[in-house]
Structures are given as structure tokens and as C-alpha cells.
Amino acid sequence: MESLFLLVPSVQIHIFTKVPKWFFEDSLSFAFDYHAELTDVGLIQKDPLHEDIDETIRVLDDFLPFDNALISQLSDQIKALNCRLIVCDIAPMGIAVAKACGITSVLIENFTWDWIYEGYREQNCRIMPHIGYLKHLFECADYHIQTEPICVPCPDADLTTLPISRKNRTQAKIIREQLGIPTESKAVLITMGGIEGKYDFLNQLEEYPDVYFVIPGANSLKTTRKHLILLPHHSDFYHPDLVNTCDAVIGKVGYSTLAEVWQAGVPFGYVPRPFFPESEKLVRYIEQQMNGLMIEDHEFENGQWLSMLNRLLSMPRIQRNSSDGAVQAARGLCCIYINAAEYES
Numbered sequence: 001m002e003s004l005f006l007l008v009p010s011v012q013i014h015i016f017t018k019v020p021k022w023f024f025e026d027s028l029s030f031a032f033d034y035h036a037e038l039t040d041v042g043l044i045q046k047d048p049l050h051e052d053i054d055e056t057i058r059v060l061d062d063f064l065p066f067d068n069a070l071i072s073q074l075s076d077q078i079k080a081l082n083c084r085l086i087v088c089d090i091a092p093m094g095i096a097v098a099k100a101c102g103i104t105s106v107l108i109e110n111f112t113w114d115w116i117y118e119g120y121r122e123q124n125c126r127i128m129p130h131i132g133y134l135k136h137l138f139e140c141a142d143y144h145i146q147t148e149p150i151c152v153p154c155p156d157a158d159l160t161t162l163p164i165s166r167k168n169r170t171q172a173k174i175i176r177e178q179l180g181i182p183t184e185s186k187a188v189l190i191t192m193g194g195i196e197g198k199y200d201f202l203n204q205l206e207e208y209p210d211v212y213f214v215i216p217g218a219n220s221l222k223t224t225r226k227h228l229i230l231l232p233h234h235s236d237f238y239h240p241d242l243v244n245t246c247d248a249v250i251g252k253v254g255y256s257t258l259a260e261v262w263q264a265g266v267p268f269g270y271v272p273r274p275f276f277p278e279s280e281k282l283v284r285y286i287e288q289q290m291n292g293l294m295i296e297d298h299e300f301e302n303g304q305w306l307s308m309l310n311r312l313l314s315m316p317r318i319q320r321n322s323s324d325g326a327v328q329a330a331r332g333l334c335c336i337y338i339n340a341a342e343y344e345s
Contacts, residue, residue, distance in 0.1 A: 002166070003330035005030045014081055016074075016094070022234055027166050033081075037074070038063070040091035042113065048192035048252050049273050049297050053120045053127070060130045066096050075101035085337050092137045099140060104340040107141035108164075108329060110255060111151035111278050114138065119277035143336050147325055149258070149285035151278055159332040161325035165259035168244035175237065175245040179214060179229055186313055187212040189246040191239070193254040201303030202228060208309065214242055240264075248312050250295065250305065253282045259325070261290065265318035268292035269308065271300045291315040 005011055005028070015024060016037045024032060041063050044055040074097045078086070087106045088094035090113065098105035114135035117127050145159045153160075173183065181187050188211055190199070205213050205228055212227045216239065219230035231237060243249055243260045250269040251257050255278070261268045270292050273279045286292050293312050295305040 001032075002028055002030075003326040004333055007330050007334060014083060017091070020234075026234075026238060035077075037093075039093040040113075042090075043116070043276075047198070049271065049300075051273075051276060053124050057124055057126050057130075060127070064130050064133055066093060071096050071100050078103065085333070085340060087333065088141065092134055095137050095141050098142070104142045104336065105140075106143040106145060106333065106336055107138060108145045108147065109138075110147045110149060111281075112138045115152055116277050119275070142340075145329055145332055147329070149255075149282050151281045158336070159328070161328040161332070162322065163255075163259035163262045164325035164329055165256065165263045166238075166240045167324070167326070168240040168264065169238060170241045172241075172245040175241050178237070179212075179245075180224060181212045181214075181229075181245075185212055186210065186248075187214060187246040188309070188313070189242050189249045189251070190215045190218075191242075191249065191251040191257060192217060193252045193257045198301075200301065201306070204303040204306055208306070211309070211313075214246060216242065247317075248309075248315075250300070250312075253279050253286070255282065258282055258286065258290075263320060263324060265320055266291075267312050267315035267317070269295050269305060269312050271295045271297055273297075291318060 001013055014033045014035060016035045016039055018036060018038050021034045024034065041056065041059050043051040043053075044059060046052045078097060078101050083103060085106065086094045086098040086103050087108060090109045090111070092113065095105045095107065112134065114131045117131045117134070120127055121131070144154060144157045145161065146154055146157045147161045147164045149163070150160070176183060176187070190213060199215060199218055202218075206226055209227060212229060214229045214231065216231045216235060217233040220232055222232065222235060223230040240260050240263070243266065244264040246266060248267045248269060249257070249261050251271065253270045253272045258268070268286060268290055270283065270286055272283050272294065274297060283294065292315070293308050295308065299305045
């Protein structure tokens with residue numbers, strides 16, 4: 001969205017989601033309209049690394065198939081707002097609304113939920129009806145943009161982009177000064193991708209006095225304990241800036257974290273999610289395109305990963321000189337909008 005605004009400053013964006021409004025306020029430099037609407041279930045998490053498939057199915061049973069009255073209501077709202085394009089970031093509801101109100105829809109994804117849910121059909125067959133329903137809905141999108149790392153390449157996709165991430169905004173030197181990290185010291189970011197984690201290894205980190213550890217979501221208030229910098233989940237520090245500031249990142253394998261680490265080029269100590277189908281695809285991309293080391297979930301939880309720390313910190317940062325995926329997607333959306341406008345006229 002930020003890249004689209006930089007290309008077309010007159011763009012008016014309406015965001016329909018249950019993602020907290022502050023996330024977009026922190027991420028975007030322009031005014032937008034926020035509508036609190038559940039548009040996607042995804043997977044309900046037990047903790048950052050383990051999903052609750054039974055609870056996910058319970059929520060899906062209430063969510064799908066979409067209520068016709070709700071789709072009609074949202075369709076009327078979209079028309080009243082004079083929207084000309086509906087862009088769906090994996091969330092399927094926008095495609096249904098676009099069909100109802102005759103507006104062009106764009107699906108942006110590196111996976112679709114029907115493919116993810118296929119990985120759990122043997123664990124709980126009650127997910128099967130949702131797989132078929134969503135597969136059909138995703139196939140109804142007018143345009144299809146895929147973003148690397150792609151789980152299931154689509155030969156008919158209208159555009160394929162590099163990883164999409166938010167760009168860093170503040171120089172690393174300034175962020176280090178604000179965090180109290182000396183320029184010559186090594187710094188490591190530990191992140192669970194927006195889900196608050198349980199960090200039982202904090203005392204072990206104090207055995208590495210030459211390294212500063214920055215941990216979002218580890219405390220309700222910003223707290224400094226020797227070389228440990230514990231931050232709340234929603235802090236004054238922009239997450240891509242933290243990634244770019246540190247010399248390595250330790251974290252869960254998830255798309256947004258991977259994309260931000262890829263953009264910054266820093267080494268990644270990555271923790272795969274044991275049962276999540278996307279995880280294998282992301283790991284393969286890291287192995288091919290990034291510098292990093294795999295950390296098993298139990299090694300992360302009990303602090304055994306610290307034995308790999310020096311090796312990880314010795315890896316070089318990769319300089320990215322290519323265009324980033326956000327700009328590629330924004331340019332693609334501009335072309336789609338022009339095509340849609342010409343078709344309507």
C-alpha cells in the first residue's frame with residue numbers, strides 16, 4: 001500500500017480487516033479509512049509455533065460459507081465508497097464481495113488457504129468442505145499476483161514478484177542510539193512474528209555480554225536488563241527498522257519476517273513450524289536465497305540455539321540491489337486498474 005501511494009499519491013485506500021488499526025498507522029505514511037471486519041480466519045494458534053486445527057475448524061464453521069446478507073451489505077458499502085478495485089491479501093471475502101458488486105478483484109498470495117488446509121485433512125476431516133469452498137472462490141479472482149517464496153506456482157498468474165515487505169525508514173545508527181546499543185557491538189533480534197512468545201532462555205542470554213538482544217513482545221513495557229532490551233508487542237520501534245539495525249535475526253519462519261530479513265540481507269536463525277505446510281517452502285527459499293541456520297523448535301525453546309550464535313553472527317549481510325516486491329506489485333496494480341477502467345468504459 002505504501003508503494004502504491006508513492007506511485008499514485010491520489011489513491012484512496014479503504015482497509016477491511018480485524019488486524020489492529022495501529023498496525024497500519026505505524027506502517028503507512030498517508031491517510032486511509034479503516035473498517036473493522038473479519039475477512040479471513042487463517043489458522044488459530046496455540047502459541048507462535050503450533051496451530052490449533054480443531055479451534056480453527058470451529059471458527060471456520062461459523063465463518064463459511066459467507067453469509068449472503070453480509071456480502072450484500074459489504075457490496076453496498078463498497079459501491080457507496082466508490083471503490084474501483086478490491087485487492088485481497090490471501091483473504092477470500094473480498095473476492096466474494098467483488099463478484100457481488102461487479103468490481104475487479106485481485107488476489108495477492110504466496111499460498112491460498114485451501115492448500116494450507118489440505119495439510120490438515122488427515123488430522124481432522126471436518127475441514128474438507130472448507131477446502132473445496134475456498135478453492136473455488138480463489139479461482140474466481142479476476143487477477144492473480146504471486147509473491148516469492150511461492151508455495152504452489154501458478155503458470156497463469158498475471159504477475160510474480162520478489163518478496164513483499166515493509167521498508168525500513170530510520171537509519172540503523174539512530175535506532176541503535178535509541179535502543180542504547182553501541183555502534184561496535186553485535187545486536188540480535190529475536191521475534192515471533194507478531195505473536196507474543198514465551199522466552200524461558202532469557203537468563204542464558206546474559207552469558208553473552210558482548211551481544212545485545214532485542215526482543216519484541218517479551219515485556220509489557222520497554223525494559224533494559226544488562227544487554228537485554230525487552231519491548232512490548234506494540235512499541236515505538238518499527239519492526240523493519242529493528243530487523244535492519246541488528247546483525248542477525250532469530251525467529252519463526254513466517255512470510256512477513258522472512259521478507260523483512262530478505263530485504264535487510266541479515267543472517268536468519270530460522271525456526272520452522274513443525275506442521276504448517278508453508279514452512280517447508282519458506283525454509284527451501286531461505287536455504288537458496290539467504291544466509292542462515294535452521295533452529296529446531298525445541299532448540300529455540302530451551303536456548304540450545306545459543307551454541308550456533310557465533311556462527312550465525314559470522315555470516316555476511318547480503319546487499320540487495322534488485323527492485324523489491326512491493327514496488328513490483330504496486331506497478332502491477334496500477335496496470336490492472338487502468339485495464340479495469342478501460343474495460344468499464
